[in-house]
Amino acid sequence: MNQPLAERLRPQTLDQYIGQQHLVGPNGIIRRMIDSGKISSFILWGPPGVGKTTLARIIANTTKSAFFTLSAVTSGVKDVREVIERAQREAAGMFSQGRPILFIDEIHRFSKSQQDSLLGAVENGTVTLIGATTENPSFEVIRPLLSRAQVYTLRPLEEADLRTLLERAVSTDEILRQNNVRVEETTALFRYAGGDARKLLNILDLLEQSTPIGESIVINDKVVTERLQENPQAYDKNGEMHYDIISAFIKSIRGSDPDAAVYWLARMIAGGEDPEFIARRMVILASEDIGLANPNAMLIADTTFSILQKIGMPEGRIPLSECAIYLAQSPKSNSAYLAIDAALAEVERSGNLPVPLHLRNAPTSLMKQLGYGKNYLYAHDYPGNFVRQQFRPDEIAGKQFWHPCANPAEDVMLQRHRARWGEDSK
Numbered sequence: 001m002n003q004p005l006a007e008r009l010r011p012q013t014l015d016q017y018i019g020q021q022h023l024v025g026p027n028g029i030i031r032r033m034i035d036s037g038k039i040s041s042f043i044l045w046g047p048p049g050v051g052k053t054t055l056a057r058i059i060a061n062t063t064k065s066a067f068f069t070l071s072a073v074t075s076g077v078k079d080v081r082e083v084i085e086r087a088q089r090e091a092a093g094m095f096s097q098g099r100p101i102l103f104i105d106e107i108h109r110f111s112k113s114q115q116d117s118l119l120g121a122v123e124n125g126t127v128t129l130i131g132a133t134t135e136n137p138s139f140e141v142i143r144p145l146l147s148r149a150q151v152y153t154l155r156p157l158e159e160a161d162l163r164t165l166l167e168r169a170v171s172t173d174e175i176l177r178q179n180n181v182r183v184e185e186t187t188a189l190f191r192y193a194g195g196d197a198r199k200l201l202n203i204l205d206l207l208e209q210s211t212p213i214g215e216s217i218v219i220n221d222k223v224v225t226e227r228l229q230e231n232p233q234a235y236d237k238n239g240e241m242h243y244d245i246i247s248a249f250i251k252s253i254r255g256s257d258p259d260a261a262v263y264w265l266a267r268m269i270a271g272g273e274d275p276e277f278i279a280r281r282m283v284i285l286a287s288e289d290i291g292l293a294n295p296n297a298m299l300i301a302d303t304t305f306s307i308l309q310k311i312g313m314p315e316g317r318i319p320l321s322e323c324a325i326y327l328a329q330s331p332k333s334n335s336a337y338l339a340i341d342a343a344l345a346e347v348e349r350s351g352n353l354p355v356p357l358h359l360r361n362a363p364t365s366l367m368k369q370l371g372y373g374k375n376y377l378y379a380h381d382y383p384g385n386f387v388r389q390q391f392r393p394d395e396i397a398g399k400q401f402w403h404p405c406a407n408p409a410e411d412v413m414l415q416r417h418r419a420r421w422g423e424d425s426k
Contacts, residue, residue: 005176005208006201009169011051014058018168018197019051019161020154030055030152034062039099041122043107043131043141046154049196052132056103059130066090066100068127072109077117084121099128107131108140115142122148139280156195163190165197169204179208180216188221192228194244203228245271246281249324253282254289258328265317265324275316279305282323293333293407300326333405342401353393386420400426 011017014024014034023030033039039059044052060067068083087100102121104110122129122145129149133140137151157165163186170181193200203224210227211217245267252260268278279301286301304323308316362372377387390397404410404417404426417426 004202005169005173005205006198008173008175009165009201011054011058012061014062017051017055017058018165019157020055023152023154024055030059034059037063039063039065039101039128041129041149043129043133043137043146043149043151044154045133045135045137045151047134047156047196049198050154050157051197052154053103053105056101056130056132060101060103063101065128067103068100069103069105072104072106072114075104075114077114080114080117084118084126087121087127099125102127102129104129104131106133108133108135108137112142115145119144119148135277139284157193157197158195159190162186162193162195162197162200165200166204169201176204176208176217179211182216182218184218184220186219188224189219192224245273246278249278250281250285253285253324253328254332256328256332258325261324261328262321265320269313269317269320275308275313275320276305278320279308279323282320282327286327288337289332289334290327290330291333291336292410292413293331293405294409297327297330331407331409333407333410335403335405335410339402346396346399346401350395353395356390356393358389359391388421 014031017024020028022028025031030042044055046052057067059065066087068087070079070083083102087102090100102118104118107115118129121127131137131141131149137146166183166186166189170176170183189200189203192203204219206227207217207219207223245264249261249264249268252264265278269275283298283301283305286297290297301323304319307319311319357371358374358376360367360372362368367373377389379385379387381387392399404414414426
């Protein structure tokens with residue numbers, strides 16, 4: 001009974017699993033895979049405490065598959081190869097009904113060589129890979145591995161999910177039942193949990209452990225707040241506040257508050273966060289939230305990342321601080337971010353539209369005979385190095401994707417664009 005409450009209440013079946021109905025509900029893709037017994041490789045992307053590891057174990061138990069686990073924090077290429085060899089022996093001996101499942105926690109921390117070592121086993125079906133990550137796989141997982149595994153996004157638990165979890169804990173856990181739990185208010189409890197099931201259960205653990213023997217466990221806003229202020233890390237035993245703090249850091253820079261940005265940066269540094277993770281997120285922010293309003297921001301963020309790799313910590317805290325303050329004080333624009341998303345949506349909608357003939361390359365005489373490159377106007381042959389011509393497929397000739405934001409840099413771009421393409425072009 002010394003197990004943490006989160007372990008005592010870990011669901012064993014899909015019916016006990018709380019949340020993620022878009023994946024495990026009646027029409028969810030993962031439920032359909034489990035029901036069919038045909039599990040393909042995938043990566044679960046979502047914040048801490050939303051059930052990534054639990055879901056992987058449920059899949060293995062339900063399909064009666066051998067289950068192997070690796071942590072990207074402690075495992076190397078040698079460990080990966082040893083596990084794959086064990087999985088091969090397991091499959092050859094037919095000790096399990098389904099294909100062996102290899103679960104890799106924090107897969108985003110695997111190096112390129114470690115990820116490369118997985119490719120063959122995933123591709124030939126030696127193992128079914130289930131990865132878990134709190135970071136965007138598009139940035140952290142190599143493309144060949146991404147092409148072999150679908151990515152499914154898990155969401156923070158909603159209040160209704162947290163309430164269901166609270167009721168289950170109070171009514172089914174033997175230790176809590178012995179202490180006569182009285183739930184009076186849940187606002188503070190759910191706020192501190194922040195959509196994280198493990199945080200909620202860790203808070204309940206703290207309340208149980210800090211209540212004198214023989215007294216009822218009272219849950220209300222006053223008690224929860226007081227107990228957590230006395231022991232602020234009690235609800236975050238696994239050091240997963242980084243997800244919340246990086247969010248506050250990014251939003252502070254986006255909101256142009258340099259003092260808040262430096263404060264959250266200090267929290268991350270003091271907490272032992274990977275400094276390259278911080279720098280990488282600032283590079284992303286510089287292009288997403290500052291963009292064309294100040295293109296130098298991305299250059300400075302990229303330079304900061306490079307400097308950090310060269311000098312390391314603790315000196316690296318200084319360029320990190322300089323970059324965070326610069327980004328916070330920069331003008332903001334998300335027009336480039338919105339433009340590429342709009343263009344991707346158009347590609348999804350209209351498919352592979354043909355390239356206009358005059359824009360096509362004509363390396364052979366046959367292509368020239370077919371009209372490839374015919375009537376293309378070479379911009380440098382014209383005054384100002386510009387001449388109007390159509391650069392988009394006919395079907396989207398008038399479609400606009402970039403809509404400039406109101407800031408001095410993009411105001412200049414807009415005027416230049418209108419001078420070239422006409423006042424009605426934007």
